[in-house]
Amino acid sequence: MHKLVLIRHGESTWNLENRFTGWTDVDLTPTGVSQAIAAGRLLRDEGWDFDLCFTSVLKRAIHTLWYVLDEMDRTWLPVVKDWRLNERHYGALQGLNKADMARQYGEQQVLLWRRSYDVPPPALTPDDPRGQRHDRRYAHLAPEQIPLTECLKDTVARVVPYWNEAIAPAIRSGQRVLISAHGNSIRALIKHLDGISDTDIVNLNIPNGVPLVYEFDAELRPLRRYYLGDAAAAEAAAAAVARQGRA
């Protein structure tokens, strides 16, 4: 049986301030660091080990991975960083407060922007300083590959090819893989792996810093997925994420 562990980064400064983040490269808070350390300790104590790690090019996910690996005494493991695991790009919402937006546009509109499959937030203009077209880490991409906004469908369209090209082959070859990523890049992958419908995906929220285990059969078909540790606490934390879009 193949296994995979996914972890959403620990709490970030903009999670704490309840701001739309997307591709903005914000730090972990002290709580976020503690969550990552606790996740690493849990993995170590439960006897997990890995051969290869994947993360995004955003430091909240990279640092989470560092803390997890440090706790496991595995900072020497190979780590592949790829922009295709980045958070969903939140367009012109990046930097704005989620509750303020709910008061201004209504909770239903914010729910559509946050959780619908195919409604993108308003786009940035190409020269908006909040955009990434002049960011050196994306210089290898064509400008039109660097999003100005994304709905979840757009995120699926980059995460799934990366899964198929890089991650799935590693797991099939017997490597034990750990992925540190983001709420919506993880939702994109779960949607694909578990065949979740466009309507049901609205209800899926991912808590910060809790290891999520997938078990697969030999063909990499999912058998089950579950959170490590206190399942009720993970559910409560996911419900709190859902509430971030309330007025």
Ligand SMILES: O=C(O)[C@@H](CO)OP(=O)(O)O
């Ligand atoms: O702001 C973001 O980038 C994401 C994750 O923090 O938020 P949401 O849960 O609203 O999709």
